[in-house]
Amino acid sequence: xxxxxxxxxxxxxTSSARAYLLDRHGDVVAQRQAPLGIQHIRNGDFERALxxxxxxxxxxVPRLACGMIGSRQGWIEAPYxxxxxxxxxxxxxxxxxxxxxxxxxxxxCCDDEHGAPDVMRGEETQIVGVxxxxxxxxxxxxxxxxxxxxxxCEGDRIEAFVTFMSGEIFAVLREHSILGRMIVPGEDAxxxxxxxxxxxxxxxxxxxxxxxxxxxxxxxxLDGAGVADYLSGLIIGAEFAxxxxxxxxxxxxxxxxIVGEAPLAARYRAAAALAGFSASIGPETAAARGLWRIARRxxxxxx
Amino acid sequence: xxxxxxxxxxxxxTSSARAYLLDRHGDVVAQRQAPLGIQHIRNGDFERALxxxxxxxxxxVPRLACGMIGSRQGWIEAPYxxxxxxxxxxxxxxxxxxxxxxxxxxxxCCDDEHGAPDVMRGEETQIVGVxxxxxxxxxxxxxxxxxxxxxxCEGDRIEAFVTFMSGEIFAVLREHSILGRMIVPGEDAxxxxxxxxxxxxxxxxxxxxxxxxxxxxxxxxLDGAGVADYLSGLIIGAEFAxxxxxxxxxxxxxxxxIVGEAPLAARYRAAAALAGFSASIGPETAAARGLWRIARRxxxxxx
Numbered sequence: 001x002x003x004x005x006x007x008x009x010x011x012x013x014t015s016s017a018r019a020y021l022l023d024r025h026g027d028v029v030a031q032r033q034a035p036l037g038i039q040h041i042r043n044g045d046f047e048r049a050l051x052x053x054x055x056x057x058x059x060x061v062p063r064l065a066c067g068m069i070g071s072r073q074g075w076i077e078a079p080y081x082x083x084x085x086x087x088x089x090x091x092x093x094x095x096x097x098x099x100x101x102x103x104x105x106x107x108x109c110c111d112d113e114h115g116a117p118d119v120m121r122g123e124e125t126q127i128v129g130v131x132x133x134x135x136x137x138x139x140x141x142x143x144x145x146x147x148x149x150x151x152x153c154e155g156d157r158i159e160a161f162v163t164f165m166s167g168e169i170f171a172v173l174r175e176h177s178i179l180g181r182m183i184v185p186g187e188d189a190x191x192x193x194x195x196x197x198x199x200x201x202x203x204x205x206x207x208x209x210x211x212x213x214x215x216x217x218x219x220x221x222l223d224g225a226g227v228a229d230y231l232s233g234l235i236i237g238a239e240f241a242x243x244x245x246x247x248x249x250x251x252x253x254x255x256x257x258i259v260g261e262a263p264l265a266a267r268y269r270a271a272a273a274l275a276g277f278s279a280s281i282g283p284e285t286a287a288a289r290g291l292w293r294i295a296r297r298x299x300x301x302x303x
Numbered sequence: 304x305x306x307x308x309x310x311x312x313x314x315x316x317t318s319s320a321r322a323y324l325l326d327r328h329g330d331v332v333a334q335r336q337a338p339l340g341i342q343h344i345r346n347g348d349f350e351r352a353l354x355x356x357x358x359x360x361x362x363x364v365p366r367l368a369c370g371m372i373g374s375r376q377g378w379i380e381a382p383y384x385x386x387x388x389x390x391x392x393x394x395x396x397x398x399x400x401x402x403x404x405x406x407x408x409x410x411x412c413c414d415d416e417h418g419a420p421d422v423m424r425g426e427e428t429q430i431v432g433v434x435x436x437x438x439x440x441x442x443x444x445x446x447x448x449x450x451x452x453x454x455x456c457e458g459d460r461i462e463a464f465v466t467f468m469s470g471e472i473f474a475v476l477r478e479h480s481i482l483g484r485m486i487v488p489g490e491d492a493x494x495x496x497x498x499x500x501x502x503x504x505x506x507x508x509x510x511x512x513x514x515x516x517x518x519x520x521x522x523x524x525l526d527g528a529g530v531a532d533y534l535s536g537l538i539i540g541a542e543f544a545x546x547x548x549x550x551x552x553x554x555x556x557x558x559x560x561i562v563g564e565a566p567l568a569a570r571y572r573a574a575a576a577l578a579g580f581s582a583s584i585g586p587e588t589a590a591a592r593g594l595w596r597i598a599r600r601x602x603x604x605x606x
Contacts (some may be wrong), residue, residue: 114501116515117522147514164510165480172479177471198417205545206509207467207538211450212419219420235510242508 005029006301008057009291010050012069013037013122019053020288021061026296028288030056038074046075047100062300063102064291067122070095070104080109080119086157087128091297105294110160113246118163122287123149126259129290130282131156140253141282142243144236144260144268146171150243152250162246164239170232179210179231182217186225192267194222195233196274199241206238236268240275257282308332309604311360312594313353315372316340316425322356323591324364329599331591333359341377349378350403365603366405367594370425373398373407383412383422389460390431394600408597413463416549421466425590426452429562432593433585434459443556444585445546447539447563447571449474453546455553465549467542473535482513482534485520489528495570497525498536499577502544509541539571543578560585 007022015037021030036049046069054063070078078095085108094103107121123143130141136155143149146167152159174180198209213231216222222230247253256272258265259282272279283289295301310325318340324333339352349372357366373381381398388411397406410424426446433444439458446452449470455462477483501512516534519525525533550556559575561568562585575582586592598604 112511112515114504116501116512117518117524118514119518119521162511163514164508165514166510168480169476169510169513172475173472176475176479177468198419201417203545203548205467205541205548207469207472207541208415208465208545209419210472211421211466211468212415215420215422218422221420238508238510242506242511245506245508 005058005061007292007295008054008061008063009288009295010053010063010065010069011122011125011287011291012053012065012067012074014039014068017049017053017067017069018287019057020285020291021057022288022292026289026292028285031288032056038068038071046097050100050102062295063100064094064105064295064298064300065102066105066125066287066291070106071121074104075102076104078104078106080107080121083108083110083161084157084159085124086155087131087293087297088156090124090128091294094294094298103295103298103300105291108158108161110162112162118161120149120161120163123151123161124158125290125294126286127151127153127158127290128156128293129286129288130257130259138251138253140247140256142256142258142268142272142279144258144264148239150246152247152253160250162243164242166235166239170235173210173231174228179213179227182214182224183227184224186223186228188223188226188229189270191222191226192229192233192270193274195230195235196237196240196271197233199234199237200275204238204241206234209234232267233271236271237275240271240277244275244277254278256280259283259286308361308364310595310598311357311364311366312591312598313356313366313368313372314425314428314590314594315356315368315370315377317342317371320352320356320370320372321590323588323594324360325591325595329592329595331588334591335359341371341374349400353403353405365598366403367397367408367598367601367603368405369408369428369590369594373409374424377407378405379407381407381409383410386411386413386464387460387462388427389458390434390596390600391459393427393431394597397597397601406598406601406603408594411461411464413465415465421464423452423454423464423466426454426464427461428593428597429589430454430456430461430593431459431596432589432591433560433562441554441556443550443559445559445561445571445575445582447561447567451542453549455550455556463553465546467545469538469542473538476513476534477531482516482530485517485527486530487527489526489531491526491529491532492573494525494529495532495536495573496577498533498538499540499543499574500536502537502540503578507541507544509537512537535570536574539574540578543574543580547578547580557581559583562586562589
């Protein structure tokens with residue numbers, strides 16, 4: 001059992017959960033991943049899942065979670081806070097499951113430019129894990145994934161954000177559309193770049209361009225082993241084109257911090273370069289760091 | 304058995320096939336639909352399927368088919384003709400299955416604005432069934448479906464066309480994405496209109512806007528029974544926005560002829576009105592009429 005543990009921090013999503021034990025410095029001293037996402041919890045027995053996730057934590061260590069565990073389908077609902085929202089807004093709005101000594105970070109909501117709501121749950125904590133108190137400049141964080149998020153931040157505050165369903169659209173097209181049938185397993189960075197560039201063109205039209213994955217392959221102008229990467233490039237390119245437009249009234253910031261697992265973050269960094277952004281890749285343990293910062297701000301940590 | 308039959312015309316697609324018997328005036332005197340699309344043909348036994356489709360036709364009546372039967376996965380490949388292409392180009396390029404006394408109309412191909420190929424197979428015949436020799440004005444035909452086609456035509460010539468994967472994208476999102484789980488069965492014309500208008504906005508971003516089907520429903524700003532129509536509206540609206548841009552260098556024609564089955568044609572006409580087009584709905588038997596015209600031009604019809 002690791003000594004000197006001050007927090008059990010849990011990034012608890014839909015399909016899986018990852019628990020971190022952090023020491024007095026906020027450093028991760030142990031972690032554990034398990035397929036205990038909320039969709040896999042039977043009969044609402046979150047307590048048992050929590051005891052598995054925290055089994056290495058000393059008794060009495062505070063527990064803080066973020067992600068879908070705080071959604072309506074989770075353990076207890078942690079209502080969305082509205083943007084702009086800073087770390088204090090999150091730390092002062094934790095939902096509590098008293099019987100399990102668990103606190104849960106709320107998600108964030110934000111109206112889009114047409115008045116439709118946008119939401120995030122879990123990403124706000126990753127973002128807080130990348131931000132810090134001292135930096136006052138505005139920054140744009142990109143969190144690629146099933147539902148990619150672009151967040152405009154200033155200091156410790158998340159000003160606004162926008163979601164793109166890039167990961168999910170890629171997955172359903174790959175697995176269930178006629179385009180998926182053109183795919184031969186393989187990787188092809190050139191095909192990815194070609195897809196990104198196609199979607200970055202003026203007047204690109206994604207629902208047309210996607211069809212060219214089929215026609216280019218049928219006419220041997222695209223290798224079967226490049227179809228998946230070309231499709232990925234089209235969809236991610238459309239995300240960058242739209243996000244760049246979203247940033248125009250927000251100062252057209254061109255420096256990004258990409259937060260996500262290494263292969264996807266690298267893919268987004270390549271797209272960023274093609275779209276005229278410079279991008280750095282943030283830490284993979286952003287969620288653990290964010291939970292630590294929120295726990296500290298909420299007074300949950302022993303001195 | 305109908306008397307005076309001059310042509311057995313077959314619209315032979317991927318999932319189903321429809322055979323028409325036409326009399327000396329080109330009028331449909333009988334028709335038969337069967338689940339004999341090329342994906343359902345076992346062991347390449349197209350001959351048996353043809354005999355079922357033409358079982359009501361008198362012996363010796365010529366047979367002309369269009370659609371995926373002429374693709375690489377069909378009976379015999381009828382290579383694509385390149386646009387611009389008129390009825391003579393189609394009639395002079397029929398592929399022949401001599402043993403079965405069957406002729407097959409070729410598909411069309413056309414490079415898009417970025418040099419990627421676009422293709423159609425079957426729609427060219429429907430288009431020819433709507434066009435006529437006398438009209439010389441330019442017309443835009445819209446053929447909604449799994450892969451919607453917009454075709455710019457002049458007289459009997461198809462100048463150019465563009466494909467949008469609207470129907471397939473709607474289907475895979477409805478059946479396989481998180482958005483599908485928000486759907487409660489129902490119809491809601493207002494939700495459809497709301498989706499179309501959202502996608503017609505300047506700088507609309509489909510992969511973001513699709514996510515609002517979820518967030519609007521989660522926040523009770525969209526009824527579950529309206530989610531499917533809202534999604535449909537978003538996707539069809541994106542098609543109209545892109546097609547309108549495609550038409551700009553082609554004279555920005557604002558009069559459309561929509562060719563398709565009644566419910567879908569009506570949905571497209573509603574979207575057309577919102578997008579500033581005026582639209583009429585073409586005949587549902589356009590394929591039969593097109594096959595008749597091509598057969599006549601190819602000299603296949605007895606005098």
